[in-house]
Amino acid sequence: xxxxxxVIEALRGLIARSAPAATGPFCPLGxxxxxxxxxxxxxxxxxxxVIGLADxxxxxxxxxxxxxxxxxxxxxxxxxxxxxxxxxxxxxxFGLDPARVILLSAASPADLLWAxxxxxxxxxxxGVLAELDGCDLVAGxxxxxxxxxxxxxxxxxxxxxRLSASALAARPSAAALRWRVDALxxxxxxxxxxxxxxxxxxxxILEKAILERESETDRFLVAAALADGSxxxxxxxxx
Amino acid sequence: xxxxxxxxxxxxxxxxIPSDRPLVAVAELGGRALVTAADALAAAGGIxxxxxxxxxxxxxxxxxVLPADPAGDAAELARLADWCGRYSPLVAxxxxxxxxxxxxxxxxxxxxxxxxxxxxxxxxxxxGHDARAAIADTxxxxxxxxxFAGTPEAILPPGRLAxxxxxxxxxxxxxxxxxxxxxxxxGLRRIADLYPLPRASLARRxxxxxxxxxxxxxxxxEEPISPRLPAPAHVVRRLLPEPILEADGIAAVLQRLLGxxxxxxxxxxxGARRLDLHCYRVDGRVIRLSVGTSxxxxxxxxxARLFAERLDRIDPGFGIEAMxxxxxxxxxxxxxxxxxxxxxxxxxxxxxxxxxDPLLASFVDRLGNRLGFSRIARAIPRESHLPERAVSRLAxxxxxxxxxxxxxxxxxRLFGRPEQVEADGDPPETFLWRRRRHRILxxxxxxxxxxxxxxxxxxxxxxxxxxEDEEGHRFWLYGQAGSWYLHGLFA
Numbered sequence: 234x235x236x237x238x239x240v241i242e243a244l245r246g247l248i249a250r251s252a253p254a255a256t257g258p259f260c261p262l263g264x265x266x267x268x269x270x271x272x273x274x275x276x277x278x279x280x281x282x283v284i285g286l287a288d289x290x291x292x293x294x295x296x297x298x299x300x301x302x303x304x305x306x307x308x309x310x311x312x313x314x315x316x317x318x319x320x321x322x323x324x325x326x327f328g329l330d331p332a333r334v335i336l337l338s339a340a341s342p343a344d345l346l347w348a349x350x351x352x353x354x355x356x357x358x359x360g361v362l363a364e365l366d367g368c369d370l371v372a373g374x375x376x377x378x379x380x381x382x383x384x385x386x387x388x389x390x391x392x393x394x395r396l397s398a399s400a401l402a403a404r405p406s407a408a409a410l411r412w413r414v415d416a417l418x419x420x421x422x423x424x425x426x427x428x429x430x431x432x433x434x435x436x437x438i439l440e441k442a443i444l445e446r447e448s449e450t451d452r453f454l455v456a457a458a459l460a461d462g463s464x465x466x467x468x469x470x471x472x
Numbered sequence: 473x474x475x476x477x478x479x480x481x482x483x484x485x486x487x488x489i490p491s492d493r494p495l496v497a498v499a500e501l502g503g504r505a506l507v508t509a510a511d512a513l514a515a516a517g518g519i520x521x522x523x524x525x526x527x528x529x530x531x532x533x534x535x536x537v538l539p540a541d542p543a544g545d546a547a548e549l550a551r552l553a554d555w556c557g558r559y560s561p562l563v564a565x566x567x568x569x570x571x572x573x574x575x576x577x578x579x580x581x582x583x584x585x586x587x588x589x590x591x592x593x594x595x596x597x598x599x600g601h602d603a604r605a606a607i608a609d610t611x612x613x614x615x616x617x618x619x620f621a622g623t624p625e626a627i628l629p630p631g632r633l634a635x636x637x638x639x640x641x642x643x644x645x646x647x648x649x650x651x652x653x654x655x656x657x658x659g660l661r662r663i664a665d666l667y668p669l670p671r672a673s674l675a676r677r678x679x680x681x682x683x684x685x686x687x688x689x690x691x692x693x694e695e696p697i698s699p700r701l702p703a704p705a706h707v708v709r710r711l712l713p714e715p716i717l718e719a720d721g722i723a724a725v726l727q728r729l730l731g732x733x734x735x736x737x738x739x740x741x742x743g744a745r746r747l748d749l750h751c752y753r754v755d756g757r758v759i760r761l762s763v764g765t766s767x768x769x770x771x772x773x774x775x776a777r778l779f780a781e782r783l784d785r786i787d788p789g790f791g792i793e794a795m796x797x798x799x800x801x802x803x804x805x806x807x808x809x810x811x812x813x814x815x816x817x818x819x820x821x822x823x824x825x826x827x828x829d830p831l832l833a834s835f836v837d838r839l840g841n842r843l844g845f846s847r848i849a850r851a852i853p854r855e856s857h858l859p860e861r862a863v864s865r866l867a868x869x870x871x872x873x874x875x876x877x878x879x880x881x882x883x884x885r886l887f888g889r890p891e892q893v894e895a896d897g898d899p900p901e902t903f904l905w906r907r908r909r910h911r912i913l914x915x916x917x918x919x920x921x922x923x924x925x926x927x928x929x930x931x932x933x934x935x936x937x938x939x940e941d942e943e944g945h946r947f948w949l950y951g952q953a954g955s956w957y958l959h960g961l962f963a
Contacts, residue, residue, distance in 0.1 A: 289884045289946075293963020296884070308832070320886035320960060321851035321863055322877050327884075327963065331877065336849050337839065344843050351839065357832040416944035416963075418913065 257384050262301050270426070270435050275301065278384040279409035280353075280377040282367065284391045284401045284427075290416040292319075292364075293327050294424060294439075295388050299360045300328030302386055307359035310352045312337035312345050314364065346372050353379035353387045362388040366401060373407030402427055473556075473592070474604040474618040478569045479509035479545050483538045485600045494532050497540035498525050508540040512602070542568070551758070553700050558752040558794040559588065561707050564697035570618070572611050572697045579607075581709070589625050599756045611697050612689030613637060616644035616663075633690050638664035645685040651678060663689075704748070704798035706740070708732040715754050715791025719784045722751065722792065726779055729797040730772040736799075743768025743805030747775060751786055752794040759786050764845065765837045768805035774834035778841050853877045858921065859886060859959070883948045883960030890950070890957035898951065899937045905958055910941040918951075938962065 257278025261268050268274045275298060283298075285291020299309050311319065311334050321331035339345035345363050352361035353376060367389060368376070380387045389408065391401045402413055411427040422439045475481070479497045489495055494513035498505050505525035507514075517532040529535055545568060553563045553571050559582070562574035575588065582588040589605050596603040606617030606626040613633050617626040620640045628636045637644070640663050643652035655678070660666060663686070666674070671683050687693035708729050716722060726749065737743060745768060751759040763778040786792075839848050851863050859882055895903035899915040917937035934950040936959070941947070946962035 289961040289963040290944075291963075292884055296963070316888060318885045318887055318960075320859075320883055322853070322881045323884035323886070323960075323963075324881070325877060326881040331851050334850065335836070336851060337843070338847050339843060340847070348839055348843060351835065355832065355835045357835065416946065418940065418942065418944040420940075420946075421944065 257381075257386075260302055260386075262298070264439070267424075267437060270432075270437075271429070272432065275386070276410065276429075277302065277386045278380055279430075280373065280380050280387045280389070280407060281410040281412065282389045282391060282406055282408040284393070284398050284411065284413045285415065286393045286398055290422050291392065291412075291414040292390060294412065294414040294422060295362055295390050296324045296327040296329045298386075298388070299362060300324075300330075303329060303333055303359035305359065306333075307357060308333045308335055309360045309362065310335045310337060310348070310358055312339055312348055312361075312363045314339055314342065314345060317364070319364075342368070346376070349387060350376055350379045353385045354383035355385060356383050358383075358385050360386045360388065362390055364390045364392060366391045366393065367404055367406060370405055370407050377407050377409065473571045473573065473606075474615075475549075475569045475571075475596075475601055476604060476619075477509070477511050477602045478549065479540060479542075480511035480514075481601045482545060482548055483541075484511070487538065489536050493534060493536050494519070495536045495538065496525075496528055498537050499540040499542075508542075550700065552756070554750075554758045555752060555756050556592075557701070557750055557758065557796060558709065558711075559592065561701070561703045561796070561798065562697065562699045563701070564699050566615065570615070572614070574697060574699070575607070581711070585627050586625075589627065593625060595756075608636075609633060610689055610691045611695055612646065612685060613691075615646060616640050616689060620644040634667070637689060638662060638667075642666065642682075645682060645689060647682060647685060651681070654678070655682070704800045705742070705802050706733055706736045706744075706799040707796055708736065708798075709794060709796035711794045712792065715788075715793045717788045717791050719786070722783055722786060722788070722795070723776075723780070725795050726783070726797065727772070727776060729795060730775050733797050733799060734770040734772045734775070737770040737802065737805070740802075741804060742799070742802040743770045744775070744799040744801065745769075745803055746799075746801040747778075748798045748800045749779065750796045750798070751788070751792045752796070753789045754791045754793050755789050757789065759792075761786065762800070763837075763841050765833075766840060766845065767833050768803040769834070769837070770805065771834070774837070777834065778837055781838070781842055860888070883946075884963045885961040886948075887959060890959040893949070893956050893958050895949070895951075895956035900939065900949065900956060903949070903956060903958075905947075910939075910945065910947070912939045913942050914940040921950075 257276065259268075259272065259274030260277050261274035283291045283295045285294075299311075303309050309329070313319065315338060317338050319336070321334060321336065324331050324334060337345075337348055339348060342365060345365060346368060349361050349363045352358050367373075376387055393401055398413060398415070402411070408428075409430045413425045413427055415423045417423050417438065420440065423436065424439055425436045426434050428434065480495050483489075483497060484495060492513070494517055495511045496507045496514050496519060497509040499508045500506070507519060507521055507523050507525060507528050509521055510519045510528075514528070514532060514535065519528045519531055519535075525537065549565060549568070549571070553565055556563045556571060556573050560573050560575050560578045564572040566572050575585075579585045579588050582591055585607050589607055592605055593603050604618045604624050606614045606621060606628070608614040608617055608628040609630050610633065613628055613636070616637055617628060617640075620643070641652070642655045642660055642663060642665070643649070645663065647655070655661075660669075666682065666686055674683055684693065688695040710725055710729055712725065716725070733744075733747075744765065746762060746764050749761040751761075753759065761779065761782055763775070763782075765775075765778070769775060836848060853876055854863060891905065893903045893905045899917060900912055902909055902911050904910075915937050918935035921934045921936060932953040934952045936948060936950045939947045939949055947958060948960040948962065949956055949958050
């Protein structure tokens with residue numbers, strides 16, 4: 234039906250215009266393979282989703298990204314619902330200084346989303362993370378707009394408490410980037426970029442070489458090696 | 473200000489009783505129904521408070537009778553006192569039927585003392601209250617004039633207290649009725665009669681009270697009123713020519729009030745930690761809205777944002793006719809911070825840390841006001857070798873005690889209550905957690921942690937292990953007295 238096709242095309246155009254693809258400057262992660270695949274570093278000023286299981290690998294990866302974003306001294310906001318189980322000293326292992334983290338325990342998802350949106354509009358922050366298993370498209374788009382307006386990078390950390398990681402990954406999302414992170418044996422992570430606006434997906438294996446404790450600085454403690462250097466869209470799972 | 477018919481005025485406001493029908497309030501005392509308050513019509517008919525209901529009915533058969541409500545009277549008087557905050561923040565309750573309002577320096581805002589007193593009585597009359605008001609240099613003189621001058625409005629010119637009070641009865645000195653009667657019996661009926669008396673002989677007979685009251689009324693002795701609400705250091709108020717009904721209007725007035733208040737604060741070198749907004753409604757109600765800040769603030773725009781969230785929750789009723797904004801809690805704030813306020817925008821995104829970034833402070837304030845300040849915190853290290861005690865949550869504005877983070881950052885997830893798991897082996901080779909069996913391939917440990925025996929009943933030693941299962945999940949388990957507990961997760 235040409236009429237229907239036209240409507241669908243018009244809607245597609247509308248969506249493309251309403252969803253700002255623009256992201257802020259890149260923040261180099263210090264991992265050449267990943268930086269290269271992302272076009273220079275982590276895109277900032279946008280909403281990203283980090284999907285994982287309750288095991289903490291996704292949280293660790295998100296802490297690492299936030300640590301890089303906060304390297305200029307700005308604080309980050311890390312929020313969750315209810316009691317939460319974040320152990321702030323553990324953030325230091327991923328290069329995020331716990332003293333630089335504003336902790337928020339929200340009473341409801343609505344409160345958490347509100348705080349996240351406020352935070353994303355607050356350029357004094359390096360980043361905002363909410364432990365939330367995704368949000369609906371409208372809320373997601375609001376967050377994306379807020380992030381673009383404030384230049385702050387936001388992360389929805391989906392811990393798969395109710396849905397499996399693959400079910401979470403299959404849900405529609407307004408995030409500009411979607412990561413999936415799983416633990417691998419021998420202190421490694423499998424990091425998959427499921428979607429990146431204006432770019433292809435990719436899979437990497439990060440090796441966490443936790444440096445010995447001689448250093449008291451909270452410098453970047455995660456060393457990474459790329460098992461599969463190709464950021465090719467069809468990168469096979471190298472495990 | 474005296475409200476001679478307060479209880480019956482109040483009853484009339486709540487119950488439709490024909491205005492030509494006399495009304496009394498009645499309470500039971502010792503098995504007898506006694507009149508506790510009579511309105512003007514009943515009083516004109518000869519009914520006085522304290523007479524029995526039967527006598528009153530005999531005098532005026534058409535009398536309307538309602539039960540007295542002294543607790544309600546007192547509560548409503550307190551509300552009225554709050555409403556009088558539109559004239560001045562210093563309002564004190566005076567017994568069960570009066571209020572003291574300290575209008576020092578406030579009258580010009582209302583067009584002078586006469587206009588103020590007329591405005592007050594007019595508004596109270598519209599609410600159904602008969603009010604007698606007097607303005608004088610001392611609370612005692614105002615009290616005497618309101619009750620005994622015989623006119624509903626009285627203004628004593630400053631410095632002429634002795635002459636103005638001379639002809640009033642001694643009862644107007646706020647003396648117990650028995651003492652006033654005794655003075656009158658001795659021929660001391662008027663206040664002027666007391667002027668020539670030697671203080672010592674008066675004190676010998678009646679104690680210190682009459683002399684003290686006389687000095688207070690004449691301004692020879694200080695008598696501070698004790699305001700119902702503590703007087704804030706800075707208050708700005710605005711009377712509205714037309715009552716406003718819209719949230720936009722409220723916001724616009726608030727904007728101007730904030731501008732003026734912040735100027736006052738800047739002059740005083742202070743910043744607000746709490747702001748109270750009072751909206752005075754046409755119907756005599758006061759709507760109060762408070763916002764807090766995590767650090768002293770006096771930036772009108774940032775403060776307006778704190779209110780913005782909640783302005784639509786103000787129910788204007790039939791309109792708001794006055795608004796007052798008070799800095800209820802203030803702290804010293806140096807000019808340096810103000811400079812940062814103004815230039816913060818330039819510097820932000822740079823090296824400005826949380827401590828020195830006023831924009832971030834206003835962000836934290838918005839979070840705190842909406843979600844509760846107890847919900848935002850930062851983590852600080854605490855000297856304890858128990859992992860669950862090694863972190864404490866600290867309010868963002870509190871000073872952090874010096875302590876260092878443990879050398880070992882520990883797991884990323886730490887459970888508030890360790891979860892007991894079924895484990896085989898020591899260290900465990902497999903364990904069952906949340907209905908999933910984990911096969912352990914790597915174990916690192918044990919790290920022994922002794923309980924802090926000084927914190928109550930001594931527990932057993934804990935032996936912590938870092939375990940990794942075949943899928944790469946990393947756990948922090950400890951064995952204690954033969955059982956295994958999962959305490960945290962590594963990333």
